[in-house]
Amino acid sequence: MLEFNASASGRKSENDYFVDLALGDALSIFLNSKGECYTLGENIDGQLGIPNVSSTEYPLKVSQLPIAINQIACGRNHVFAFNTDLKQVYGWGSNVFGQLSLKNKGQNVFSPRQITPLCEMDIFRVNL
Secondary structure, three states, rough: OOOOOOOOOOOOOEEEEOEEEEOOOOOOEEEEEEOOOEEEOOOOOOOOOOOOOOOOEEEEOOOOOOOOOOOOEOOOOOOEEEOOOOOOOEEEEOOOOOOOOOOOOOOEEEEEEEEEEHHHHOOOOOOO
């Protein structure tokens, strides 16, 4: 179990631990036991899911996710976050080649956006 400290006070709260992680080219995303995502690394293409941050060496919460997440996956410079129970998929990062399945091919996405075409599919596990 990889524990982390997400509180500003410096005290670790109970049940704060990572349950999954995925690695991209210059980013890491962590999923905690509460369904929250934290990212660190470079943000050139929006792969951190946090606007107005160029890079970070400390995990920052992807606060714009509207639901709890239970699976994560990374490509080179893009991320998918899933709630398989609700059939919800969110993605962000590089969309240069349309890898996020969004209509704005060629444009990077700097905060989580629902990926409607993937929400219509039954997703059990994803590895990129």
